[in-house]
Amino acid sequence: MSRRRRFKGRDVHGILLLHKPSGITSNDALQQVKRIYNAAKAGHTGALDPLATGMLPICLGEATKFSQFLLDADKRYQVTAKLGERTNTSDADGTVISTRPVVVTDSQLQQALARFRGDSLQVPSMFSALKHQGKPLYEYAREGIEVEREARPITVYELNLLEFSGDKLVLDIHCSKGTYIRTIIDDLGELLGCGAHVTQLHRSQVARYPAERTVTLEQLQSLFETCKAEGRPPREALDPLLLPMDTAVAELPEVNMSEVVASYVLQGQAVQVANAPRDGHVRMTVGAEPLFIGVGEIDDDGKVAPRRLVRIGGEPDDNDE
Numbered sequence: 001m002s003r004r005r006r007f008k009g010r011d012v013h014g015i016l017l018l019h020k021p022s023g024i025t026s027n028d029a030l031q032q033v034k035r036i037y038n039a040a041k042a043g044h045t046g047a048l049d050p051l052a053t054g055m056l057p058i059c060l061g062e063a064t065k066f067s068q069f070l071l072d073a074d075k076r077y078q079v080t081a082k083l084g085e086r087t088n089t090s091d092a093d094g095t096v097i098s099t100r101p102v103v104v105t106d107s108q109l110q111q112a113l114a115r116f117r118g119d120s121l122q123v124p125s126m127f128s129a130l131k132h133q134g135k136p137l138y139e140y141a142r143e144g145i146e147v148e149r150e151a152r153p154i155t156v157y158e159l160n161l162l163e164f165s166g167d168k169l170v171l172d173i174h175c176s177k178g179t180y181i182r183t184i185i186d187d188l189g190e191l192l193g194c195g196a197h198v199t200q201l202h203r204s205q206v207a208r209y210p211a212e213r214t215v216t217l218e219q220l221q222s223l224f225e226t227c228k229a230e231g232r233p234p235r236e237a238l239d240p241l242l243l244p245m246d247t248a249v250a251e252l253p254e255v256n257m258s259e260v261v262a263s264y265v266l267q268g269q270a271v272q273v274a275n276a277p278r279d280g281h282v283r284m285t286v287g288a289e290p291l292f293i294g295v296g297e298i299d300d301d302g303k304v305a306p307r308r309l310v311r312i313g314g315e316p317d318d319n320d321e
Contacts, residue, residue: 009040012235013061013312014242019214020048020056029217033058036220037238045070045206045248047129049182051093054203055214063245065308066295070248073207074157076174079198081185083167086195088141089127090182094197102167102194109164112191113171116184117159121151125183154179169196174205208250215241245310246292252283255296255304262286262293270305278302 016037020029026047034042043064045057054077059067084102087094124130126141130149140147155176163170173181182198189196204211223237255276257265264271265284276282277298284296284304294309 009034009038010235011061011312012037012039012239012242013063014239014245015063015247016058016060016242017209017214018056018058019216020053021217022051022053025050026056029056030058032217033220034060036217036224036234038234043067046075046177048203049091049093049201051091051198052201052203054201055206055209055211056203057206057209057248059245059248060242061245062310062312063248065310066245066248069252069295070206072177073251074174074176075179075203076172076205077181078162078202078204079171079173079181079185080200081169081171081189081196082199083169083189083192083196084194085197086186086189087197089197090125090186091127091198091201094127098195100194104192104194106164108192109161109169112188113159113161115191116188117156119153119155122154122178122180122183122187123151124149125180125186127182128180152178156184207248209243209247213243244292246283249281249283249295252281252295253277254285254290255282256285256287256290257304259286265296265304265306266293266309268306268309270299270301270303272302273304276302276304281307 016033018029018033020026026044030042030044037060039060041064042058042060045059045067048054048056057070083104084100085096086098088097124137126146127138129136129138131137132140132147137147156173156179158172158174160172162172173184181201185196185198220238224234227234227237255273257271257273261271261273279298282296282298282304284293285291286293292310295307296304297307299305
């Protein structure tokens with residue numbers, strides 16, 4: 001009896017800047033992109049709440065090896081908050097647990113906002129995706145279980161007031177990794193004495209990726225269907241939307257090496273490279289027209305040791321079904 005070969009999708013490598021819509025999870029968005037691209041491997045780089053919209057970098061193929069660098073990157077958000085109501089989730093998807101009058105002056109608001117700029121410690125929300133014993137905190141919260149959370153260091157580089165009218169507040173926030181905007185809004189509401197929750201949240205930037213390169217699920221689906229109708233492989237229209245995988249590590253110093261030296265690196269060996277940094281991670285390239293081969297780290301001997309290598313080989317998969 002013959003066993004049917006399991007189809008695994010095609011090898012496609014790069015980073016798509018998806019504009020996630022409101023109302024779906026980041027994983028739902030990821031799965032839709034993976035299906036449209038017929039990709040064998042995909043992952044996102046930092047979940048957005050279902051309520052949130054905006055930039056969600058999707059790594060395909062070998063680019064998934066470098067997703068951690070985007071998880072660690074700075075982010076920028078525009079958040080709209082409603083003052084006077086506190087919810088159990090700190091956003092509009094939750095249940096209102098307290099209602100208080102909004103008696104806040106411009107001066108009081110500015111003084112309160114100043115408290116959140118710079119370095120601080122933040123206790124993650126129970127409705128975050130942060131895991132405890134392998135289980136997301138929001139699952140405990142839905143069961144009515146409170147888990148003790150450690151405060152984590154965050155940095156708010158910029159916090160700009162865009163609008164304050166009545167009970168509506170709009171802020172622009174540039175922050176470090178691991179910053180929960182819902183928690184900032186909830187803490188701000190308590191500091192002002194009236195309570196607050198997020199009604200809209202938009203992520204406008206991840207690292208230095210340009211917002212104008214984002215695409216929607218509707219645009220992707222339209223390109224896919226157009227190619228199918230015209231008898232063309234969808235990859236012809238979809239793949240040009242992908243950014244090179246090394247854009248995920250663009251901030252790392254480059255170490256360029258010859259093909260001979262690179263051959264040792266690709267076998268997992270640490271090598272000596274002239275003018276390499278003294279420590280930290282590096283972006284490894286080969287040749288005069290730099291070809292990205294992965295991320296390395298300077299070891300105790302000052303050598304470049306491979307940590308994440310790009311492995312792309314074999315015959316291309318022409319199946320776009």
